[in-house]
Every structure is written in C-alpha cells, then in structure tokens.
Amino acid sequence: MSDAMTTPHEAWSAATRFALYYAPPRASVWWRAGCAWLGRDPESGATLAPPQPAEIEKPLASLAVAPARYGWHGTLVPPFRLADGVTPQALLAATQAWAARRARFEVPGEAATLGRFVAVRAADEAGAQALQSLAGDALRTLGSLRAAQTPAELAKRLDAPLTPRQRDYVETWGYPYVFDEFRFHMTLSDSLDDAPTRAALMHAWNAQMRDAGALPVDGVAIYAEPQPGAPFVLWQRVDFPAQVQP
Known part of the structure; x- marks a missing residue:
C-alpha cells in the first residue's frame, strides 16, 4: 500500500x-x-475494468455507481465524523485494541436480492449471526469516538419510514440498522427497479464465485471519505490475531 493510503x-x-x-x-x-x-x-486507488456478464445489456459500471464510490466492503460501523479531540491515529489504536480480542472465522457468502439491490449476504443463519455480533461489538467499542450528530443529520435520518426501535437507534447511534436490525451485506448494485436485471446480476456473481469458498473474516478495515461526496479509500487494514490470547 502506498504512503498516501497508510497515513x-x-x-x-x-x-x-x-x-x-x-x-x-x-x-x-x-x-x-x-x-x-x-x-x-479503494486500497491501491487503481481503476479497474468491470466484467461484462453476457446476460446484462447495460455496462456493469452504470449499474453500480454508488457502491463504487463507497468501495468494496461490508459495513460494520457506518460512516461517522470523529469527535472533538479524537484523531485518526486514536481511532486506529482503539480499533487495533478491539481487534486483538477477536477471533478469525469464515462465513459462506452468496449474492441475493435485498429489496431493489443486489448484494452478497451470509448464506446461512450462523454466518449472519456471527457478523451481526461482530458489528454490534465494534459499534459499542468505538461509539464513543463518534462526533455527535448535527440537527440536520439527525433530521435527515429520521425523515424515513422507521420503526420506533430504529428511531431510537438513529438518535443514539446515528443509524437505524444496528444491533438486532443489522443485516450484513456487500452491495453489488445501485437501487434497480428492473427485477430481471437484478436477477441477472445475482446469477452472474454467483456463477463467477462458485468455487471461491467461504468469506474469510480475518480482520477489518478503516475506510475514509476525505471530503463529503468523495470516493471512500481503504486507509488501514486491522487483522484479527491468528490465535486469540486467553
């Protein structure tokens, strides 16, 4: 990784x-x-040529604009600004201390439709629960490093059809889909109205990944959005230990 990405x-x-x-x-x-x-x-900064599945008429790049900006990932702790006095290095140190207590595991993954999106999800309930637990633990550990929401940010989040529990999560944690509401996903498409296109994307991904094996959850990564609206970059990877110390 280049110095630009590591500092x-x-x-x-x-x-x-x-x-x-x-x-x-x-x-x-x-x-x-x-x-x-x-x-x-998002780690090297390289621009890549997306594949073009034969069954997809439109260029794949035109169907995944938003996911491309965020970079290939599955959210554990949603994007946040740092609280006053908290530096990126302090965030990194806290993440490293948390990660040192986590164990590596694997999760079978597959592409599925998620509303109007296509995303990689855990292929079984055990994997989904393991990732939900990981995300909840990370949010509780790092939550104190988050800046408080501005009134505008809070109003924007609450201006959506949310359940009472989800509204409580927005007010406390800044995001409605955390803890028991969390559903791990790695987004492969924009919101698409066309169901046949969603189905074709799902099948194309699963076909190319047929022999990929399970998702190796060997660690996490800190991503950064340098300026509002800019592409996210992978700033630091933080590995889980090969063996957790007792």
Missing part, C-alpha cells in the same frame, strides 16, 4: 468521515472479484 491525507478535515468495514483479504478472490465488479480498488 492521514493532508486534505482530511473535521468533515472527513471514517467507517469500520469488512474487506476481504487483499490476496483473496473475494477482494479481487469485488473490486473488479465495482471498477476500482
């Missing part, structure tokens, strides 16, 4: 948002395939 960028400011994401190991087929699908590698 705080000079353009970072109080408006920079950070997120704790699951990112497949860099050497894995899951990382290479996902980055290629979205057309960029």
